[in-house]
Amino acid sequence: MKKNIYVAYTGGTIGMHPSDKGYVCVPGFLSQTLSKMPEFHRPEMPQFTIHEYDQLIDSSDMSPNDWQQIAEDIRANYDQYDGFIILHGTDTMAYTASALSFMLEDLSKPVIVTGSQIPLAELRSDGQVNLLNALYLAANYPIAEVSLFFNNQLFRGNRSRKIHADGFDAFASPNFPPLIEAGINIELRQGKLSQPSNKPLHVRSVTPQPIGVITLYPGISAEVVRNTLQQPVKALILLSYGVGNAPQNKALLDELAYARDNGIVVLNCTQCLKGKVNMAGYATGNALAQVGVVSGSDMTLEAALAKLHYLLSQDLSVDEIKNALKQNLRGEVTE
Numbered sequence: 001m002k003k004n005i006y007v008a009y010t011g012g013t014i015g016m017h018p019s020d021k022g023y024v025c026v027p028g029f030l031s032q033t034l035s036k037m038p039e040f041h042r043p044e045m046p047q048f049t050i051h052e053y054d055q056l057i058d059s060s061d062m063s064p065n066d067w068q069q070i071a072e073d074i075r076a077n078y079d080q081y082d083g084f085i086i087l088h089g090t091d092t093m094a095y096t097a098s099a100l101s102f103m104l105e106d107l108s109k110p111v112i113v114t115g116s117q118i119p120l121a122e123l124r125s126d127g128q129v130n131l132l133n134a135l136y137l138a139a140n141y142p143i144a145e146v147s148l149f150f151n152n153q154l155f156r157g158n159r160s161r162k163i164h165a166d167g168f169d170a171f172a173s174p175n176f177p178p179l180i181e182a183g184i185n186i187e188l189r190q191g192k193l194s195q196p197s198n199k200p201l202h203v204r205s206v207t208p209q210p211i212g213v214i215t216l217y218p219g220i221s222a223e224v225v226r227n228t229l230q231q232p233v234k235a236l237i238l239l240s241y242g243v244g245n246a247p248q249n250k251a252l253l254d255e256l257a258y259a260r261d262n263g264i265v266v267l268n269c270t271q272c273l274k275g276k277v278n279m280a281g282y283a284t285g286n287a288l289a290q291v292g293v294v295s296g297s298d299m300t301l302e303a304a305l306a307k308l309h310y311l312l313s314q315d316l317s318v319d320e321i322k323n324a325l326k327q328n329l330r331g332e333v334t335e
């Protein structure tokens with residue numbers, strides 16, 4: 001029996017067409033392009049159905065409401081298909097992959113997010129390799145989690161980041177090894193793939209949440225932090241230096257203490273690409289811990305933001321949210 005894969009096209013370069021304003025999404029164009037590519041219809045390939053969304057978007061326009069639409073779409077088709085491919089723009093792909101990982105609880109089937117840097121219809125497109133491999137992996141490998149396939153590597157979705165604006169190696173997973181490497185052989189990282197759940201899929205809803213993100217820089221003033229902490233902000237991600245350090249500026253630390261006293265969660269993630277936060281390493285990091293800042297450990301910004309959206313959308317107290325942020329919910333953080 002051939003496997004049956006559901007392909008949702010949300011938008012993004014893979015199905016785009018040039019226009020006088022640059023690339024744009026054109027309804028029907030992706031399906032039309034694919035129908036003319038015989039390799040997708042070879043006997044070794046699974047069966048697949050393409051569902052193009054009514055509003056195809058550049059992924060810069062993605063919002064938590066769109067994450068919800070994708071999650072609902074997977075839920076509605078979960079029993080009829082063996083795996084799911086989400087075709088998505090690369091710009092915010094790592095955010096969507098992270099968000100879906102939290103929203104899709106108890107997955108037992110593969111959900112692979114992919115796209116391309118050059119449209120599928122163009123010469124030298126990377127879309128052919130990305131989509132072909134994603135379909136093949138979804139049909140033949142036991143991937144029971146949300147992952148991201150790009151440039152012959154399958155990454156855990158909530159560990160991935162876009163690291164190259166115009167290269168084919170656009171994604172990396174700086175703090176976690178790739179789940180699968182697709183070379184001459186397809187190599188699985190033993191013990192790294194999540195185990196399939198034996199419970200039914202549970203889709204957790206996410207509603208858009210007011211979350212601030214501040215990158216620390218030399219000379220940052222307390223006013224910048226104060227302005228970001230204005231109502232209705234519920235959480236702040238602080239992209240700190242190195243292992244989680246910040247200037248020992250009293251006015252700035254007072255703003256963070258204000259956040260703590262007013263139920264605003266402050267999460268400390270490093271602005272470094274690799275490694276993790278350790279607020280016990282230096283006095284400058286310890287000062288943050290003293291004012292109630294929570295360690296984001298080795299979570300990516302994308303995973304941290306998606307996790308906060310997810311947690312703030314559930315019925316949880318501030319303390320419960322702070323606790324859950326430190327826990328490994330979907331493989332997003334190293335314990």
Ligand SMILES: NC(=O)C[C@H](N)C(=O)O
Pocket residue numbers: 011012013014057058059060088089090091092115116117118
């Ligand atoms: N390569 C791409 O898909 C980039 C595009 N701007 C998008 O994110 O939709």
